[in-house]
Amino acid sequence: MTTNTLFAAASAAFLAMVSAPMAFAADITVTDAYLRVSGAMAKSAAAFMVIENHGAEDRLIDARSDLAQKVELHTHLQDANGVMKMIHVAEGFPIAAGENHVLQRGGDHVMFLGLNSVPVAGESISLTLTFEKAGDVTIEVPVDNERMPDMGKMDHSTMGHGKMKGGASN
Known part of the structure; x- marks a missing residue:
């Protein structure tokens, strides 16, 4: 192989690798998607991701996949007794x-109910997200049961540490 051919092949491979976890449609970009399945006998799964809107206001209105009999958009809400409930x-x-x-x-997530099969770590599933304006965006979502949530992390950048006094607290 010549240097130019080797460079072209490496560039193509790099671009394929970098763009694989993203999906685009009109002004919508979906990144950082992953699927969690609770175990080999699971009847449900959930997908998480970041949806970036580079255009006018839009709305995610539906999700479809052959993975499950039913795919719904869900969130968690706290009831009057302080109990968290997952709702469609x-x-x-x-x-x-x-x-x-x-x-x-x-929080908000895509819920898969009545799994037709149980995917395992290393596999990916196809998921189509439907937006009011942007239309359908189909993404490949890798199974990642090891991933830990970022819940509980604090954003310290807005806390005004520059105004804090050193030494003992007041």
């Missing part, structure tokens, strides 16, 4: 213009 969000999730909407554990 029939109206979908609004995604403001120029903003991101994070589907994450303990």
